Amino acid sequence: MAPKSPTTEWLAGRGWKAFPFQREVWREMAAGRSGLLHATTGSGKTLAVWLGALQALGDTEAPLTVLWVTPMRALSHDTLLALQDAASALAPTWTLAARTGDTSTSERVSQQRRWPTGLVTTPESLSLMLSRADAPDMLKRVRLVVVDEWHELLGSKRGVQLQLALARLRRWNPGLMTWGLSATLANLEEACDTLAPNAVLVRGAQDKKILIDTLLPERIERFAWAGHMGLAMLPAVIQQIEHAASSLVFTNTRSQCERWFQALLEARPDWAGLIALHHGSVDADMRRWVEAAMKAGQLKCAVCTASLDLGVDFLPVDQVLQIGSAKGVARLLQRAGRSGHAPGRRSRVTMVPTHSLEIVEASALRAAVQAGRIEPRRPPDAPLDVLVQHLVTIALGGGFRPEDLLAEVRSAPSYRALSDDAWAWALAFVRHGGETLRAYPDFQRVVPDDAGVWRVPDVRLARRHRSNIGTIVSDAAMSVQFVTGGRIATVEESFIARLRTGDVFLLGGRALELVRVEGLTAYVRIAKPGKALLPRWDGGQFPISDTLADAMLERFDEAAQGRYSDREMRFVAPLLKLQGEWSELPGSQRLLAEVMTSSDGHHLFLYPFAGRTVHLGLASLLAWRVGRDTPATFTMAINDYGLELLSATQIDWTAQLPALLAPVGRESLRDDVLASLNATEMARRRFRQIARIAGLIFQSHPGEARSQRQLQASASLYYDVFRQHDPGNRLLRQAEAELLSAELDVDALGRTLARLAAQSLDLRQLARPTPLAFPLLVERLRERASTESLAQRLGRMLDELEAAAGGKAVADVGSRLAFGKAPEKTAPRTRRRRR
Structure with missing residues (x-):
């Protein structure tokens, strides 16, 4: 009988046994292959890849052997703890650390004296590392990159940023292994191909039991309307929380999260100290405390938003409650997986409808889950703003020769079809800003030296670029004030961008007519009675997914034939029957x-x-x-x-x-x-985001923070200059293309x-x-x-x-x-x- 491996013994010591899919990952990693592991949440994906890394790479002291990329820096601490447990037993010479935007200066300095064997980081921090002058020497020993929650990055510019970073690492180490982890993807072949060339697809456990039920109100409202907080369901939710040891209550917006937390405290003051609040605006230290308390089983309940969708493993959590519809199958599954987060344990999510039609959504969501229908994520196609930023990053990180870098860039799937003209434009843009901006020294960011290597010649420009690496751009808040003076409120810029002069909207209980927009201020006056009103743009809400909408229509098909196949549909039958009668x-x-x-x-x-x-x-x-x-x-x-x-x-x-x-x-x-819409102003706003990523404007300079007003003014100036003097500018064309694809979804x-x-x-x-x-x-x-x-x-x-x-x-x-x-x-x- 063959002796047990250290990994098998370590698992046995915890009462665990490796699953077949985990052993398959270990075999593929031992052979040096890249891959995508797709398995349900809480089935052992992290252990599969991490134990595979420890076995394949051996007990080494080599710095920066493994990079573990997480989509959210808030997850880095929890991920680090999960990795250290196995590493301390199976690879005692390995050192591990995290390096994200939350890492202190002293920690960064300490890491640079002696880099750890494994580093947990984010796409932005990885790009910052690539911008170091010693990047080729520092990162050439990386043998494995693990991308956690690959589905969260795949369809965004952050994912494209990571594609380019991986292409650079593969140039330095052609044998680099890349493994992605995901639980909620439909287009698996495309996701696998985008992650790494010749990557294998390992399908892990898909039979995890997920209980999906609905908390129904006392009676059906045949004439209901959307826009509720759902607080009428508060007593029933309290009862659900009371009967479980530990619960997560998910909401879709931060305002809803705050209201529910306060309502729970007011209804149950004895729960003070036993329930907590977690969303993106909460202080990072407080979020970490909540996460640690949930893991330790010290909290009865945490009310949260998408801030807890990913990564953090809460073994004690018995159930998840979803206030309102999740609006998508993947999101519901992701949140359900926060409960029963261990192999063999059942996950449970209870949907809490805020109005009657969401009961139909609840039925349709469960049907879609049972049928295995999940929304696909598509990678963006060759965004030039990300490419321009990457060119400056690589110029800082040792420099580049254009003919060599072009092949590397085209090895990133999003840029496979990058044209020679687009490449030439990108090089000209980083060299002198294109023909329109050639006269301005600040746009001479990358120039070739005597040996033909393109580098950043100015230390000031280098510091500015490093301070602004990344593709995350938030929507600005605009001030609304009367033309005669007096501030009224703030609204999302995306809403104001849709309005034309003379349009009327309601704010603060008053009908206001838009007079003009200057920078980030919308000037208005009281509208005449009876003038037309426009809707607010609900940028903070999730839209219903195509997959869920199709499932809802199938539920209506059944109801039209008199079939009500589950508890939810039977409950909402009076509404549907009345709809059919009238x-x-x-x-x-x-x-x-x-x-x-x-x-x-x-x-x-x-x-x-x-x-x-x-x-x-x-x-x-x-x-x-x-x-x-x-x-x-x-x-x-x-x-x-x-x-x-x-x-x-x-x-x-x-x-x-x-x-x-x-x-x-x-x-x-x-x-x-x-x-049909105010497309010029909408494209202007979209252009600001592109200009920020491409390095035309900067969120901040070293030691200086710039206001959104300053950014808007700068972006508007460039937008107008390009439209007048360079109407074919590729960033203008990208702004219009993104407007049509992402915002208007043509x-x-x-x-x-x-x-x-x-x-x-x-x-x-x-x-x-x-x-x-x-x-x-x-x-x-x-x-x-x-x-x-x-x-x-x-x-x-x-x-x-x-x-x-x-x-x-x-x-x-x-x-x-x-x-x-x-x-x-x-x-x-x-x-x-x-x-």
């Missing part, structure tokens, strides 16, 4: 449209189930297409399920809608979308139009709002009334609708609004535009 249910093969005339005007309700981002573009597009032939004023309302167009004049939607929804070529659709809009064209149009004439129309109606009214007057009007409307449906009068709408309504960014909003 109109019809939407479906996977049927596009439902409803028209109605009321004292407010003529309504069109349309239900594409494509998410709020697509619905905003679609509503604007429909209004613009109608307005080309007939001048009209439209008020718009959107949510994840549909849209409303309200006009003062009657539109023959039966005759016009098929043509208005007809799919067109991408270029024609692009032109229509850009014409491709998704095109797919939606194609899908709608293949469906049968079912247009119904309404006598009164249906359960699906009512949420859109309420969101439009919400913009034009105070909570008190809205409560009075809603009370009357609900009484009338329930009476028509043969139900009882609805009591205490005001308390439901005050108690349940989310402030600021949680409700769909309305939009009106004159055409």
Whole structure:
């Protein structure tokens, strides 16, 4: 009988036994291969790759042998602790450390005296290391890079930044192994190919038991609306928490997180010290304390946001509660995996709907999970701003010869199709800023020396670049103030960017007309009564995913046939049956449209189930297409399920809608979308983010912090100069392309139009709002009334609708609004535009 290996003995000492997929990873790593390990959360992925590294690389003292890349610096401490346990027993000569933006200066200095064997870091910190003059000598010994939570990086510019860094490391060490870890990916082959050339795909445990259930309210609301905090479910949530040893309560926004934490404390003051708060705005030391207390089983509950989606292993957590819909299958699975985080343990997530239609979402989410349907993540295609930043980084890290670096860059999957012209433009941009900026010394960032090696010639420019490495760019907050003086509030820049001069929106209970925008200040005046209103842009909310929307439509298909297959659908049956009696249910093969005339005007309700981002573009597009032939004023309302167009004049939607929804070529659709929105201002804002990554503007200089106002002013100047003197500038073109793909999602809009064209149009004439129309109606009214007057009007409307449906009068709408309504960014909003 063969003797047991040290790894097997170490596992046995903890009562564990290696799984087949873990042994497969060890075999592949022993052979020096790269790979992607895809397995459910809590199934042993980290141990699989880490134990494989310890076995394949041996007990070495060589510095920087392994780099462990994590997408969030907040996870580095927890990851480091997890790695040290096995390393101390199996590789006692190994030293481990973390190096992220949170690492102190003294720690950095200490590391540089003697680099550790294994280093936990982030994509940004890895790029900083590549910018060191001694980078080739320091990093040439790296034999393994592990990318944790690869699905979080794959579809972003941070993932592209990492692709380029890995290409550089492979140049220095062609035998470099790269392993990725992921639990929630659909496009596995693409993810594997993007991670490393010739990488193997190891499919780990996929049979982890996940219990997905729903906390149902006491009674169904047939006429419900979105925009609640869900606090009406507080007593039931408290009961769930009480019956478990330890719980995580996930919310989708920070404001919702704060409200729920306070509500729990007010309801259960005896839980003071036993429940905690965790989100991105909480101090880092406090977040670490919460994580440590949860791991130690000292907390009853933590209320959190996406800040705890990834990586941190909480073995004591029994259950996860999700307040509101997770809006996506992958997100639900990721959060569910925070409970039962160990092989063989069951994970449990309980969905807590904040309104009735989210109960259908809950049923659809579980069905999608059971069918294994998860959203794909697609890597960006050759972003030039990331490439430009990387060129300066490599010029600092020993310099480069363009002909050699081009082959290296093209080995990164996102740049495989990089054209010679684009490469030449990028080189010219870092050498002198292109033809437009050639006269300015600050843009002569990289120049060739006498030997033909391109380097950064100026120490000041080098310090500035290192201070601004990274691709994370946050949305700015804009000040709103009267032209006559007096500040009102702040809103997201992305919302103001969509407005044109003369547009009207509601803020602070007042209807305000936009007069002009200067920098990061929007100047307004009180709007005249009756002027059109636009919606707030809900940038802080998750849109519903295509995968979840498809699953919802399949649930409606079943309900239309009288089948209610689970507890959630049986509970919501009265709402769906009423929808069918008064109109019809939407479906996977049927596009439902409803028209109605009321004292407010003529309504069109349309239900594409494509998410709020697509619905905003679609509503604007429909209004613009109608307005080309007939001048009209439209008020718009959107949510994840549909849209409303309200006009003062009657539109023959039966005759016009098929043509208005007809799919067109991408270029024609692009032109229509850009014409229907304030695309120039939106592209200007997008350009600022690109300019920041490309190094045209800087978040900060060494020892200096620049305000968002200064950044906006600088970016606007460059934007105007390029548009006037260099209209073909590739960064301008990238800004427009990203606007169309990321923010307006023209491709998704095109797919939606194609899908709608293949469906049968079912247009119904309404006598009164249906359960699906009512949420859109309420969101439009919400913009034009105070909570008190809205409560009075809603009370009357609900009484009338329930009476028509043969139900009882609805009591205490005001308390439901005050108690349940989310402030600021949680409700769909309305939009009106004159055409």
